[in-house]
Amino acid sequence: MRAIFGWGARLSAMLNENKGGPWGPSGGDGGDGDGDGKGPRSPWGQPPRRRRPGGGTPSNIASLEDFLKKSRDRFGGGLPGSDGRPYWLYGLGVFLLLWLVFTSFHQVGAQDKGVVTLFGAYSRTVGPGINLTLPYPLEDLQHVNMQTRTLPIGSAGARDDDLVLTRDRNIIDVTYTVRWMVRDPQLYLYNLENPDDAIREVAKSAMRAVVANVSLNDAIGPGRGDIEARVALGMQQILDRYGAGVHIDGVAIKQSDPPAAVNEAFKKVTAALQDAQSDRNNAQAYAQQVIARAQGDAAAFDQIYAQYKLAPEVTRRRLYYETMEKVLSKVDKTIVESPGVTPYLPLPALRKRAQAQPQEGAAR
Amino acid sequence: MNPALRNPIAIAFAAILLLILAGATFANVPETKQAVIVRFGQPQRVVNQYRPGQELGHTGAGLIARWPFLEQIRWIDKRILSMEMERQQVLSTDQLRLQVDAFARFRIVDPLRMYTTVKTEQALTDQLRPILGSALRNELGKRHFAELLSPERGQLMNNIRLALNRAAQQYGAEIVDVRIKQADLPEGTPLESAYQSMRTAREQEATSIRAQGYKQAQIIRAQADAEAARVYAAAFGKDPEFYDFYRAMQSYRTTFAGEGQAANEQGGGTSIVLSPENDYLREFRGRK
Numbered sequence: 271m272r273a274i275f276g277w278g279a280r281l282s283a284m285l286n287e288n289k290g291g292p293w294g295p296s297g298g299d300g301g302d303g304d305g306d307g308k309g310p311r312s313p314w315g316q317p318p319r320r321r322r323p324g325g326g327t328p329s330n331i332a333s334l335e336d337f338l339k340k341s342r343d344r345f346g347g348g349l350p351g352s353d354g355r356p357y358w359l360y361g362l363g364v365f366l367l368l369w370l371v372f373t374s375f376h377q378v379g380a381q382d383k384g385v386v387t388l389f390g391a392y393s394r395t396v397g398p399g400i401n402l403t404l405p406y407p408l409e410d411l412q413h414v415n416m417q418t419r420t421l422p423i424g425s426a427g428a429r430d431d432d433l434v435l436t437r438d439r440n441i442i443d444v445t446y447t448v449r450w451m452v453r454d455p456q457l458y459l460y461n462l463e464n465p466d467d468a469i470r471e472v473a474k475s476a477m478r479a480v481v482a483n484v485s486l487n488d489a490i491g492p493g494r495g496d497i498e499a500r501v502a503l504g505m506q507q508i509l510d511r512y513g514a515g516v517h518i519d520g521v522a523i524k525q526s527d528p529p530a531a532v533n534e535a536f537k538k539v540t541a542a543l544q545d546a547q548s549d550r551n552n553a554q555a556y557a558q559q560v561i562a563r564a565q566g567d568a569a570a571f572d573q574i575y576a577q578y579k580l581a582p583e584v585t586r587r588r589l590y591y592e593t594m595e596k597v598l599s600k601v602d603k604t605i606v607e608s609p610g611v612t613p614y615l616p617l618p619a620l621r622k623r624a625q626a627q628p629q630e631g632a633a634r
Numbered sequence: 635m636n637p638a639l640r641n642p643i644a645i646a647f648a649a650i651l652l653l654i655l656a657g658a659t660f661a662n663v664p665e666t667k668q669a670v671i672v673r674f675g676q677p678q679r680v681v682n683q684y685r686p687g688q689e690l691g692h693t694g695a696g697l698i699a700r701w702p703f704l705e706q707i708r709w710i711d712k713r714i715l716s717m718e719m720e721r722q723q724v725l726s727t728d729q730l731r732l733q734v735d736a737f738a739r740f741r742i743v744d745p746l747r748m749y750t751t752v753k754t755e756q757a758l759t760d761q762l763r764p765i766l767g768s769a770l771r772n773e774l775g776k777r778h779f780a781e782l783l784s785p786e787r788g789q790l791m792n793n794i795r796l797a798l799n800r801a802a803q804q805y806g807a808e809i810v811d812v813r814i815k816q817a818d819l820p821e822g823t824p825l826e827s828a829y830q831s832m833r834t835a836r837e838q839e840a841t842s843i844r845a846q847g848y849k850q851a852q853i854i855r856a857q858a859d860a861e862a863a864r865v866y867a868a869a870f871g872k873d874p875e876f877y878d879f880y881r882a883m884q885s886y887r888t889t890f891a892g893e894g895q896a897a898n899e900q901g902g903g904t905s906i907v908l909s910p911e912n913d914y915l916r917e918f919r920g921r922k
Contacts, residue, residue, distance in 0.1 A: 389696040
């Protein structure tokens with residue numbers, strides 16, 4: 271398939287070249303496969319067998335000679351043909367030369383490597399730059415991209431395929447990407463039937479094996495980094511056993527969550543954690559308040575006590591009078607002089623005063 | 635002048651004949667294929683057969699010649715091929731069900747035998763697939779559910795590989811690896827009950843987290859109260875008698891004079907009836 275395509279590309283490249291003359295400057299690899307139908311058809315592009323069906327008929331020969339004449343005009347007559355040789359031989363020569371050039375020089379991109387085969391058998395691996403090989407049917411060069419590639423596995427939505435069982439028989443939904451690159455291009459090309467699919471399958475298998483050995487809490491929380499490392503290592507070992515010629519750069523878990531069906535219960539845990547934290551915070555606030563108050567009271571007492579110690583009697587009386595002053599200045603006082611007389615207390619008046627005061631307070 | 639050159643049609647004709655002949659005689663064997671040369675339906679020989687430890691570049695690949703038109707080439711893949719198994723349900727010894735997706739990787743090491751028994755890779759895969767399924771069921775059915783979750787730990791996967799390999803050898807293939815890609819609980823009751831147990835486990839965790847939070851909060855409060863009591867005792871314990879007086883004074887101010895109460899009714903409407911015997915009024919009476 272590839273060989274045929276290559277043929278077509280080369281042929282069209284040559285056709286395009288011939289528009290500017292047989293020795294026209296080569297603009298690199300001009301063949302992009304769609305030049306076949308375009309441009310004037312010139313005889314060198316056509317394989318000789320094209321003429322076979324009508325071979326020998328005069329009209330055909332006439333047209334052939336027509337072509338030759340035209341091309342002679344185009345070449346300016348100074349070139350071959352003056353010695354009387356048939357032109358198609360030169361055409362063939364030019365064709366072969368171009369063939370040689372286009373199938374012998376290969377440009378390998380900076381991120382690529384080229385694997386060269388001789389008659390289909392592996393010959394060598396070449397690096398970036400212009401590389402010289404024998405022309406096509408003998409040697410061929412295949413490009414292999416050596417860049418790091420990423421392979422995403424699992425999707426954000428909870429499909430059944432992404433669910434993995436943990437050791438404690440819980441189910442988690444894992445989404446991750448595998449970063450890998452080709453290490454040995456020849457092994458990559460020749461050892462596995464479908465290396466890209468193999469990498470995907472091996473990744474799934476390795477992930478399942480690792481997650482089956484950790485608990486749910488590790489898998490959705492702190493154990494992620496460890497899981498990533500172990501999956502990468504496991505994949506590398508399996509692929510090396512296959513001789514896949516692939517290097518696993520790393521595995522990155524994008525998301526590992528409990529499945530949507532039980533997400534609500536997991537949110538309850540988060541809510542409980544927050545509740546417990548706020549309980550603790552309230553208690554801390556209370557504790558600080560109580561202790562600060564005790565320290566303040568104690569400090570105040572200590573101050574007074576120090577003074578009291580210096581002059582106990584005076585300080586005591588002073589405190590007593592100050593307090594009484596303050597208290598009695600604000601309350602209604604009734605002093606009953608004679609102890610022998612039963613005092614008459616105007617209780618209704620007292621009550622009236624007591625009622626008036628709240629109203630006053632409310633108005634204020 | 636050479637007359638042949640004057641007759642390009644004849645030359646072209648001869649060249650084409652030659653090309654056809656060459657095409658029927660020579661062939662390129664690529665690194666990825668093994669070639670079985672067949673003469674009249676009878677396999678004759680194998681080119682580029684797989685040998686363990688072969689180095690690329692020293693294999694049998696390359697240009698080969700055969701008798702044109704008498705011998706044909708049958709191409710057989712040399713690479714490691716993959717075979718996917720359909721989903722299998724396995725029953726563990728403790729009567730739990732698990733759905734298993736597995737794949738095997740194999741290589742055709744004896745193309746001649748493979749060609750005579752099954753002819754194509756596809757037919758080989760079709761032969762091996764049910765064998766893989768039954769080997770898997772047999773091995774996994776002997777184990778507890780807990781072991782099924784990580785079958786790589788023990789000898790299990792190797793046993794399956796060996797069982798499958800015995801069958802594969804008859805077809806000239808070698809099993810490189812058997813792996814479980816996916817192990818799921820079956821849809822319906824088992825899956826639902828797993829979800830249910832996950833839910834209840836979470837709820838239990840949530841309850842215990844709340845209880846722990848409450849417990850810690852209580853401890854913090856109690857410790858603070860104890861600390862406050864200690865501070866008070868340390869200070870007031872120096873002179874309990876003075877403390878009693880001091881505290882009483884504070885208390886009077888608060889209760890009668892409304893000190894410390896924010897903008898409350900001043901005095902709270904208290905009326906005090908004093909006897910002249912009162913200590914405060916001692917001097918009031920003017921006696922000494």
